[in-house]
Amino acid sequence: MIELKFKRFTLNQRIQHIIFFTTFILLAYTGFPLKFPDEWWAKWMIASVGGFDNRTLIHHYSGLLMIGVSVYHVIFHLLLEKPRIDVLFNLQDLKDFIQQMRYYLWLSDEHPKFGRYTWKQKFEYFGGGFGAAVMGTTGLIMWFPFDAMKLFPLGVVQIAILFHTWEAVLASLAIFIGHFYDEHFGKFPNFSWITGNISEEEMRHEHPLEYEEAMKDQEIKEEVTETGHRKETGLITVFAKLVFTVIFLAIIVWMLWISYLVLVEAINTYIL
């Protein structure tokens, strides 16, 4: 039986993803310590990039690169390429969501069948887009506050600062916990962000509707049989997963710590 592979990401998209997540990690790494300068990890993290001025430099130029790749993404996928309709939300997503919740809560035995993009992936995609827009705009205002103040009063700059922190926490929670869990921890080792391909098994499991659509035109000689055997997991994979799990847990703890700090500060200032 030939092992089929399905193209999920083009080279262009993979490069965009790599630039986006590299700058994202650098921005989080150099941003949060400034927000919470009293925490021990903040001092350690700033020292690890070689001091405060380096931190600022890395943060500014990573941000610029992220704005660049975001603008490129919009221009490329809207203007240079035929825009995809199937990334947009539709009624089916709501039905899928309700069906999935029913399945999770044992109200139904039927798991929804997803197409190319699941409702959660669409959330992540547009959440990421919204986040990049908010962070990019407010970040530029904070980088050049007095140029911004030629157009807006000081209050706008202060609101930009507020947005920048909150959106950073929200985006990091979504990426470092949600996205890491779904796409990298759950599917470990997931190399589709490098190769661009996903396996037939994954295709059939995660995107059955797209799979059926793709296979309709194909002349399939052999009946696809449900293979009982699991993926062979070598010692290296197990070790790698262990390392990934430890890092993942550390990041979760860090993110929860940050969420706790911002929430407590906000609740103390605004609600109590």
Added chain:
Amino acid sequence: MRAGTGKILVLLFLVGIFLIGVAAAQEGVDESCYHCHSEQVSEFEKSVHFNNNISCTDCHGGDMKISGNVVSLDVMTKNFTGSPSKENLTTFCSKCHQKVTADYEKSIHWEKIQEGRTESASCTDCHGIHNILSSMNQDSPTYRENVPLMCSDCHENETKMQAWYYGIQTDRFDTYKKLYHYKAYLSGGRVLASCSDCHESHDVKPEDDPESSINPANLPATCGKTGCHPGAQNAYVYGGKVHEGKSVYFFSIDVKTLVTYFYILMILFELIFTFGLIFLGMSSNFRILRRKNHD
């Protein structure tokens, strides 16, 4: 025997006188104050004044020439000035520091002292008394990075603030701590702007004074100081206060509170949603396993 004892006593007395004489000869002129004012003199010896050959009499006046015994009551008649009252302090400092004293005498601090509010800050409240250090010295309270601590000593003190001036806020240091200007310092960078960089050090004036550095009309110039924000001259530095942590109003809507409420809900939702789905996903894996075992 008796005559011998008398001779020895006379001898001891003479030796004693001799020793006191030697001690007196070793005392420098400047150290004569030390006999009584040992604490003040040893503090003074660490100060920038001492290092620049300023002596006690330069501030306290009087005549240091010693006549007769070292421990002489004569000093009382030599016209020394003791510790000055707040109202008179500037006359001490202005002997040398005419310009900064003149600047200080335009400040709200001095204005309040003139009105009889002697709690208000005078030269020595910030600079210290005998142990005055250069503002370039890291141990000095007026060293740039120590200035916020020095100012907050009074300005965070509620009893001090409310005792003499209604409406003065005690959260100025707390709100400053949330700004990039100070956070950069806490993160290991330089202090980018300290209290005195915006409020002036000697010439501190309230916001509503048209000559104040923090009067809205003067803010572009204050922010646009050399080395700070060169583009500030044409900016609108209004519509929000630098120290105002909590609220920013636009068209009578408190946007900051609104944004905060929105994001508190978003983050709580995000946390519940993410961990909820992880939990539900995990439990449904068990369900699949169980079903497989059944089959």
